[in-house]
Amino acid sequence: MSKEHRLLLALVAACLLLLSFQIGNHDFWDPDEPRYAGVARNILESGDWIRLTDNGRAYTQKPPLFFWILAATAKLGGGLDEATARIPAGIAGLLCVAAVYRLGRQLFNSRVGWLSAMTLATSQRFFLESRWVHMDTLLTLFVLLAMESAHAALRGSRRNWAWMYAWIALGCLTKGPLGLAFPAVGVLVYLASTRELSRLKESGWLLGLPLCLAPVLVWLLASTRLSGIDPGVVVSRQVFQRLQEGVHHPRPFYYYFFSLPLEFLPWTLFLPSVLRFTFPAIQGRERGNLLFLYGWIVGGLALLSVIAEKRPSYLLPLFPPLALLVGFFFDSFLTRYDASGMRRWMEWPIALGGITCLAGTVWLANRGIEAPGFRERIVPLGLFLCVACTGALWLQRRGRRGAVLVTLLAAISVAYLWIVGAVFPWLNQHKSARPFCERILSHIGERPLGIYADYVPALAYYTHRKLQVVRTPEDLEALIREPPGGACIVPQERFPALQAILPLQALETDSVGHRSFVLVGLGAEAVDRAKPQTGESPR
Numbered sequence: 001m002s003k004e005h006r007l008l009l010a011l012v013a014a015c016l017l018l019l020s021f022q023i024g025n026h027d028f029w030d031p032d033e034p035r036y037a038g039v040a041r042n043i044l045e046s047g048d049w050i051r052l053t054d055n056g057r058a059y060t061q062k063p064p065l066f067f068w069i070l071a072a073t074a075k076l077g078g079g080l081d082e083a084t085a086r087i088p089a090g091i092a093g094l095l096c097v098a099a100v101y102r103l104g105r106q107l108f109n110s111r112v113g114w115l116s117a118m119t120l121a122t123s124q125r126f127f128l129e130s131r132w133v134h135m136d137t138l139l140t141l142f143v144l145l146a147m148e149s150a151h152a153a154l155r156g157s158r159r160n161w162a163w164m165y166a167w168i169a170l171g172c173l174t175k176g177p178l179g180l181a182f183p184a185v186g187v188l189v190y191l192a193s194t195r196e197l198s199r200l201k202e203s204g205w206l207l208g209l210p211l212c213l214a215p216v217l218v219w220l221l222a223s224t225r226l227s228g229i230d231p232g233v234v235v236s237r238q239v240f241q242r243l244q245e246g247v248h249h250p251r252p253f254y255y256y257f258f259s260l261p262l263e264f265l266p267w268t269l270f271l272p273s274v275l276r277f278t279f280p281a282i283q284g285r286e287r288g289n290l291l292f293l294y295g296w297i298v299g300g301l302a303l304l305s306v307i308a309e310k311r312p313s314y315l316l317p318l319f320p321p322l323a324l325l326v327g328f329f330f331d332s333f334l335t336r337y338d339a340s341g342m343r344r345w346m347e348w349p350i351a352l353g354g355i356t357c358l359a360g361t362v363w364l365a366n367r368g369i370e371a372p373g374f375r376e377r378i379v380p381l382g383l384f385l386c387v388a389c390t391g392a393l394w395l396q397r398r399g400r401r402g403a404v405l406v407t408l409l410a411a412i413s414v415a416y417l418w419i420v421g422a423v424f425p426w427l428n429q430h431k432s433a434r435p436f437c438e439r440i441l442s443h444i445g446e447r448p449l450g451i452y453a454d455y456v457p458a459l460a461y462y463t464h465r466k467l468q469v470v471r472t473p474e475d476l477e478a479l480i481r482e483p484p485g486g487a488c489i490v491p492q493e494r495f496p497a498l499q500a501i502l503p504l505q506a507l508e509t510d511s512v513g514h515r516s517f518v519l520v521g522l523g524a525e526a527v528d529r530a531k532p533q534t535g536e537s538p539r
Contacts, residue, residue, distance in 0.1 A: 015097045015121045019090045019130045024083025026428035033133040035457035037085045040070035051226040056466040058227035060234045065173035066135035085133045092137040093130025107289040116327025122412045125263035136313040142171035143317040146183040161203050169212035182317045185303045190295030246308035253305045269349035274329045293321040354389030357382045377422050436510035437462035448486035450479045480522040492516035
């Protein structure tokens with residue numbers, strides 16, 4: 001086995017461990033995980049793979065591909081649970097790592113590919129998204145493959161234009177127009193920077209773009225017809241309103257300039273160094289490939305900035321080119337005969353990381369955090385990372401350049417495994433809705449259950465029933481008075497005002513994440529049902 005094959009095997013083994021270790025050791029956390037898992041569960045229970053539903057209503061916020069994959073994985077895995085539901089994102093993450101390795105080898109060399117792939121796998125937002133029931137990792141995979149195909153086509157392999165449109169079509173089936181927009185703006189910015197916009201003619205975009213949009217449009221028309229919804233309303237809300245106003249997370253245009261440095265940690269610390277040594281103004285045979293990566297990043301950031309709807313996970317399709325730039329910088333550091341000019345550009349990010357870990361550890365150790373077990377899990381992690389940074393600096397001073405990178409990558413990987421194995425299970429007791437839902441079901445049995453004001457996906461998923469959303473006190477009273485007498489989940493902050501006008505009885509109280517809820521009933525029946533049945537008092 002060649003050295004390259006051994007390194008590739010080590011890459012796959014390391015990333016497989018990172019992305020699969022105890023993947024099902026915590027419950028679904030609001031808002032997206034239980035919602036997406038619930039949509040997939042409805043597919044399995046109803047057998048309807050076209051009309052997606054969430055809490056009994058048509059779900060049109062996202063296209064169907066991710067939910068089809070979730071449902072298919074659950075079928076193959078023997079049922080839908082926290083582990084099987086997270087497998088698709090994990091596999092997509094592993095394929096992203098492999099694709100970055102391949103693209104890095106094509107653009108530069110296999111060492112750049114390996115370093116870039118490990119950089120991607122250990123960037124914190126990519127690591128998290130690959131372990132959650134989210135579709136952004138799958139979208140990132142299709143954007144990455146589309147950009148890889150576009151680069152190959154621009155280098156002379158014209159049949160790759162067809163592959164680009166195929167990957168774009170899958171991206172659109174995953175997350176709508178973003179699957180098209182990311183590759184389009186990336187290629188346009190790159191061609192503009194090289195003054196080759198005329199080459200768009202060879203891509204056949206007049207035919208290719210309609211064809212890659214066709215699958216998602218066919219699904220939309222079929223789904224809305226079955227649901228009795230106007231497809232124009234869906235497009236207006238899910239595309240144009242998100243673009244112009246934002247539906248759930250409207251934020252200012254500059255949001256990502258603050259969000260990106262946080263999401264790409266810990267490698268954000270090296271981005272000034274990367275910019276210093278990879279900016280395409282430098283001359284060299286890699287100039288065109290660096291321009292391609294910068295066009296991908298600049299075009300994507302511009303696109304995301306003009307869209308009113310903004311979330312940190314939307315940045316994920318920009319992580320592959322960022323990781324490739326970091327990998328190129330690390331490769332230059334390793335292979336340059338005289339790396340003295342790069343020495344301080346490697347040392348100060350490591351030193352800054354160590355100082356930040358030490359300061360954060362001291363701050364957390366001295367802060368009066370009431371949650372039991374928090375400091376016991378976080379403080380050792382901070383001290384470990386501080387020691388790792390100190391060790392990397394010592395190796396750097398001794399000229400052990402390869403050992404510096406190995407130390408950093410190993411330390412970050414161990415830190416992630418600690419977070420998954422020790423922090424996530426501890427955090428689950430504060431974020432999971434399962435214990436509250438189990439007590440709710442012990443109180444109400446088969447009686448109707450509602451939720452006041454806002455639908456909470458985790459409460460619907462773990463009670464395994466449709467929650468009737470009630471908007472007014474009159475609707476709430478009708479729900480709990482109607483025989484055989486229902487119950488309702490009410491946000492804690494609304495309970496006193498409702499209790500002042502309705503004779504409500506609190507049956508259970510609990511917190512799910514940062515929100516507190518009260519299960520309420522009415523009258524003497526509620527009082528009887530509020531009596532402890534198992535000797536366990538509400539939290």
